[in-house]
Amino acid sequence: MDTGTHVVMGIALGGLATLDPAVGMHTPMSQAVMIAALAGSQAPDIDTVLKLKNNAVYIRNHRGFTHSIPAVLVWSLLIPGILFLFYPEANFLHLWLWTLLAVVLHVFVDIFNAYGTQAIRPFSKKWVALGLINTFDPFIFISHLAAIAVWYIGGHPGITFLMLYIILAGYYVIRLLMQLRIKRRLREMIEEDIETIIISPTMKFRQWRIAVTTAHAFYVGRSLDGHVVILDTFNRVPVPETDVMKAAKQDENIAAFLSFSPVYRWEIDTFKDHYEVRFIDLRYRSKGHYPFVAIVHLSHDLELLSSYTGWIFSEEKLQKKLKLGSV
The missing domain is CATH 3.30.70 (Alpha-Beta Plaits)
Incomplete structure (x- = not known):
């Protein structure tokens, strides 16, 4: 997801944490957890600095090792370890758990983008990209802002953000069903045996980009308002060994x-x-x-x-x- 969405998700987790009896509200522990949630929600994207070097290094490494299983464990220990120096009265176990959740949530939501992550490293360097949610999804971002506004005017943060994430879970299910419907339609339209279907979301709720691979061709299309259209077809020619x-x-x-x-x-x-x-x-x-x-x-x-x-x-x-x- 984009940086702004990760920020509001960090705030949401900090608010959700008030449901934890060890955290509570308006306590040093709640302050520590909020900072940890914000830091954890941003930490995996530290590799964005690689863009300053060049695009090749950035493309090869962004959302790679920093989103891997070892990195998740490192972030979840490093952040509360530093915060514990400033909040020695904090419950370290619960501080660690909420930090871990923030980092895991960051990696988890990135998996649903078309870009994906190498989230299963070191077991595999395969890019995991489910293509359900655009890098910036207006509904997810605005719904977080609405929930933060409810908190600001006096709503209970824990209950507010719990309801938000129940709604967002339903939203993800709806997106999955939409994607599956497109795949069924593509299998009906394309007579060749399909090897892979890549469906990429856009910022528009009912518009998707499509790339299909068969043994002999690439099909490029889009789905708009439930209608699937093939826009370009290319012969699949092996890369020559010249x-x-x-x-x-x-x-x-x-x-x-x-x-x-x-x-x-x-x-x-x-x-x-x-x-x-x-x-x-x-x-x-x-x-x-x-x-x-x-x-x-x-x-x-x-x-x-x-x-x-x-x-x-x-x-x-x-x-x-x-x-x-x-x-």
Whole structure:
């Protein structure tokens, strides 16, 4: 989820914790738990700083190790350990439990995005992405703000946020049923045997992006108001084992893209003074454009000239980044 949603979730957990007899309301323990819940709800996203280095490092690592099982345990011990220095009278066990819940909730809700996390590391580096909830979901964010407002005007925080999460559990179930209905419709529409279906939510409640893989083709479409439409179809052509492609795969931007994207097509173009190899993620079609790409320029001697991976919404901007040698 986005940072703002994680913040309001941290506040909600701090309020929910007042139902715990060891926490109560308006006590040093409740203050410590609120701080722990806010810190725990943000800690896994510390890897966002990697974006300052470059997109390749960020894409390869964001929501990776910092969202793993070992990291969850480290955050859940480190945060209350520090807070205990300032709140020695706090019940450490309960402080740890609420911190653990905050960190686990962060990772748990991220699993439901299309981006996903490597939440089952170290057992597997597989990206777990259920694609039910957009990175920013207006209903989830606004409902949290409404619950916080109820608390502010005098409502009991524990009861208020407990009711909120019961409602949100129902919301997740509704989203799951919507997604399953789309999958059934796709199996009816596509005559080939389907290998994978990736459904990505958008900020609009009834609009979804669709990418389907079969043995011979990729189908890209959308679902809007319950109607499923296939917008583009691409032949599924294996990535060739040519010298140009092998050299391209050595580039860190291409390697990062391939480690992250589960469904993509590729292009190789030959120009007077260079080769261009491009990989295009098919999950994020927007207004006829596929904005998430990885591209590399190689000399005819297969030396790296420039490369880029990330979100680009115009060819002009992409070529400017490549001319600058963006990596």
